Amino acid sequence: MPSASFTPEGPYRLASSIRFLEGFTPASYEQVADGVLRLAFPADDGHSVIGCAISQKEAGDTPSAAVSARFTVHRDGRTVPAAAGTPAHAAARSQIARILSLDVDGTGFPALGETDPVVAGLQADHPGLRPVCFHSPYEAAVWAVIGNRLRVSQAAAVKARLARDYGQAVDVAGQRLHAFPTPEALRRLDRVDGLTGTKVERLHAIAEAALDGRLDAAALRAQPAEFALTDLRELPGIGPFSAELVLIRGAGHPDVFPAAEPRIHRAMAVEYRLDADTAADPARLARIADAWRPYRSWVGSLLRVRAHERATSGPV
Structure with missing residues (x-):
């Protein structure tokens, strides 16, 4: 099984990420309490699915112990070779790092608490917690559309049902998980229980945007935030709040003030x-x-x- 190792730059604790996901309704994260983070999600390419098991070495009070991920890549029901050095391996590694905000140099983050007591308190209460992102800007945009005018619990149930009924099942470290449908699969759905026809049309538009490269995380983060937010607001069903969600929690942009939150x-x-x-x-x-x-x-x-x-x- 392919694997990847990450050395966090700055404080990071996987246990804090797991605790966050356990309380984050859209994630519906309920798994074995063994310190392993198990995920299954559509890959950034819009066609494949990744299943991964992430763990962190125990290192006492070390704030940035190494993180490792064992993963598989699937497409059309088959496993895709993803040995180290292949494009598939590099893409999976990059996406996993972004989901956990391990692609950001956090060595300067503790210094904020030295001059701001509020930030210091937040850091002390949540040691090593970095933003845990949606698996992709695509999934963040989908969540924004599904969740509009629905209770969070209702939206989470719709998202989980879509994954169960139309997403690929992947075995990850002894558990069977269902990834959310890829953009290819989502755009083929004629109806979705619990959603209006308008929302389904908007989901189709999000899927098309993802396949067209308009929801590429690296491209969104590479341009000035105000330009990225303007581009995102052109998508059906994506307003100011949702655009910030996609950029911050989908693309993993580390430095945007959420003006609409x-x-x-x-x-x-x-x-x-x-x-x-x-x-x-x-x-x-x-x-x-x-x-x-x-x-x-x-x-x-x-x-x-x-x-x-x-x-x-x-x-x-």
């Missing part, structure tokens, strides 16, 4: 004890977030995790 804005207001006028002004919030560069997406992610914890913990 009210939950993060409310979290900033609470953590920074902002007055009402500042809390309601995205431009003022963006100026506060300038101090988080070049990790604005990372701090935003931690703020959202903190807000979710506060919302679900109940009275103490």
Whole structure:
């Protein structure tokens, strides 16, 4: 089985990523508690599927122990050779790294906490947690379309059902997982239980965009964020909030302030004890977030995790 090794630049703990996914409804992550992260997902090429088992060496208090992934690549029900040195191996390795934000140099991230007590608190509460991204910009855009005007639990059920009924099943470290349908498979669906005809049409458009290269993660991250967001908003069903979701959580851009994400804005207001006028002004919030560069997406992610914890913990 092909394998890949990653040496995190800066703090990273796989256990923190697993805990995040266990509480992240779109992921529907419920697996054996053995410290192994098992994933199955459409590959960036739009045609293949990757199954991978990710683990991290135990190294005491070492904040950036090596991470390893054993994976398989499948297409049309067959396993694709992906030995080291092949394009298939390089593509799979790159996508796995992006999903876990291991493709970003995080050595400068701890320094943000030295000058910002709020960031310091977030880092202390969630050691080694980096943004865990959607498997691709394609899946992030699909989630945005499915989730529009649906409760999160309803949207997650639709997404899981699509994976079970139309996605490829892959055996990963002793468990059978269903990847979400590839763009090729998704665009062939005439109807989807729980979704309107308009949403199905939008899903077809997302699938076509992925196959046309319009949702390429590297291309989205290579251009100025405002240009990428403008391009994404041209897709049916993708507004300002969804475009940021695709760029930050789909393409894994590490340094974008989520100007259209009210939950993060409310979290900033609470953590920074902002007055009402500042809390309601995205431009003022963006100026506060300038101090988080070049990790604005990372701090935003931690703020959202903190807000979710506060919302679900109940009275103490």
